[in-house]
Amino acid sequence: MHQRPTSEQLFEDAKQYLPGGVNSPVRAFRSVNGAPLFFERGEGSHVWDEDGNEYIDYCCSWGPLILGHAHPGVLKMVSDTMVKGTSFGAPNKLETELARLIVENHRYIEKIRFVNSGTEAAMSAIRLARGVTGKNKIIKFEGCYHGHVDSLMVKAGSGLATLGTSTSAGIPEGSIRDTIVLPLNDEAAVEKAIEEFGDDIACIAIEPVPANNGLLLQDKKFLTFLRETCDRTGILLFFDEVISGFRLAFEGASGYYGIQPDMIAMGKIIGGGFPVGAYGASSKVMDTVAPDGPVYQAGTLSGNPVAMAAGIAQLKECLAPGFYKSMEQKTALLSSLVQDFADRENLPFKIFHIGSIFWLSFSENEHVRSANEIAEGSSERYKVFHDALLQEGVYIAPSSFEVGFVSAAHSEEDLRQTAEAMTRALAKAYGR
Ligand SMILES: Cc1ncc(COP(=O)(O)O)c(C=O)c1O
Numbered sequence: 001m002h003q004r005p006t007s008e009q010l011f012e013d014a015k016q017y018l019p020g021g022v023n024s025p026v027r028a029f030r031s032v033n034g035a036p037l038f039f040e041r042g043e044g045s046h047v048w049d050e051d052g053n054e055y056i057d058y059c060c061s062w063g064p065l066i067l068g069h070a071h072p073g074v075l076k077m078v079s080d081t082m083v084k085g086t087s088f089g090a091p092n093k094l095e096t097e098l099a100r101l102i103v104e105n106h107r108y109i110e111k112i113r114f115v116n117s118g119t120e121a122a123m124s125a126i127r128l129a130r131g132v133t134g135k136n137k138i139i140k141f142e143g144c145y146h147g148h149v150d151s152l153m154v155k156a157g158s159g160l161a162t163l164g165t166s167t168s169a170g171i172p173e174g175s176i177r178d179t180i181v182l183p184l185n186d187e188a189a190v191e192k193a194i195e196e197f198g199d200d201i202a203c204i205a206i207e208p209v210p211a212n213n214g215l216l217l218q219d220k221k222f223l224t225f226l227r228e229t230c231d232r233t234g235i236l237l238f239f240d241e242v243i244s245g246f247r248l249a250f251e252g253a254s255g256y257y258g259i260q261p262d263m264i265a266m267g268k269i270i271g272g273g274f275p276v277g278a279y280g281a282s283s284k285v286m287d288t289v290a291p292d293g294p295v296y297q298a299g300t301l302s303g304n305p306v307a308m309a310a311g312i313a314q315l316k317e318c319l320a321p322g323f324y325k326s327m328e329q330k331t332a333l334l335s336s337l338v339q340d341f342a343d344r345e346n347l348p349f350k351i352f353h354i355g356s357i358f359w360l361s362f363s364e365n366e367h368v369r370s371a372n373e374i375a376e377g378s379s380e381r382y383k384v385f386h387d388a389l390l391q392e393g394v395y396i397a398p399s400s401f402e403v404g405f406v407s408a409a410h411s412e413e414d415l416r417q418t419a420e421a422m423t424r425a426l427a428k429a430y431g432r
Contacts, residue, residue: 246269
């Protein structure tokens with residue numbers, strides 16, 4: 001039985017000084033039982049909490065650690081770089097090296113601007129879309145998350161209201177007036193919005209693999225439809241690839257589906273575990289960004305050498321032949337072992353997976369492509385499941401709406417052990 005008294009005490013201490021004891025809300029374990037784990041260290045696919053308990057980790061820092069924890073190549077490049085100074089606020093050659101590595105291996109990006117988070121990347125891309133087109137409105141989709149940007153923290157309004165409602169206090173109505181929120185995978189809804197507002201729409205923003213509200217895998221046909229619609233109307237297609245970028249393939253979901261967006265936001269994996277985001281596009285679009293163009297965007301620590309070094313070391317590994325295929329196979333193995341058990345036991349449960357992303361859906365729905373198809377009550381089962389998995393020594397994200405990530409460091413033994421643990425946890429969650 002894993003006991004976690006030290007984590008519990010550390011959480012009590014943290015709550016005195018940090019709102020909710022955390023610096024990002026979902027970490028507080030409000031959607032599952034118990035106190036959050038305080039991690040002391042990680043190595044490869046494993047992490048250890050401050051009580052000395054060991055876990056196989058499928059959160060992987062919410063996606064960035066595609067090579068696992070404390071990868072020796074990343075650590076070496078980081079330490080070699082940081083001893084020479086941690087920040088200069090002046091150009092450094094590592095920025096160009098990371099940019100070159102990406103541009104030379106990504107058919108849809110000609111220039112890239114580094115920022116410090118996925119939120120900043122999405123926010124800057126939206127400004128760029130407006131600057132390039134001279135238009136104001138943006139279309140986003142219910143169930144897609146693009147960071148905590150005012151104009152993107154919006155959900156669909158009720159009934160016939162065209163205006164969405166903000167998903168946080170502190171966002172003025174004016175900030176969301178130009179955001180149109182539509183259901184995913186619904187061509188008719190997009191057509192109707194364009195008929196109504198088409199003259200003033202700057203971009204359609206979408207996570208091409210929506211992975212922040214469950215894994216809402218879209219029909220490729222829908223993404224192609226968005227591309228064609230944008231071609232027809234001059235609206236820019238903006239893929240938020242903060243999760244899917246360098247995860248589904250080096251070229252992200254754009255490469256995976258072979259669909260060219262006009263702008264791409266990146267984050268997570270690009271920084272090798274350090275705070276990096278980026279947005280990229282054709283040279284023509286990117287030349288609109290300051291200082292070449294009129295769209296202002298800046299950052300004191302943007303292009304930080306230590307963070308660039310980590311990104312370079314990590315992305316170089318991702319370019320190894322067979323890298324993505326192997327991770328896809330690992331994820332398929334884990335998924336099939338668990339799914340087989342659920343099917344044998346007739347449990348209303350499905351693992352959705354793509355590349356090295358998986359999501360546990362506690363319902364019998366064969367397809368979950370939009371936010372409203374997620375079964376009610378799944379969160380209650382997830383709580384029991386999550387608790388049981390921690391006891392088994394497996395760490396997954398503390399919310400039923402979050403996806404899991406397999407890293408290159410997960411061994412077949414890890415995956416088989418995890419599958420065994422998951423089957424026992426599933427049996428508990430379904431009261432078997
Ligand atoms: C698709 C997507 N966009 C943007 C963000 C925001 O990134 P960050 O948390 O680095 O600000 C996230 C974070 O999970 C994300 O998944």
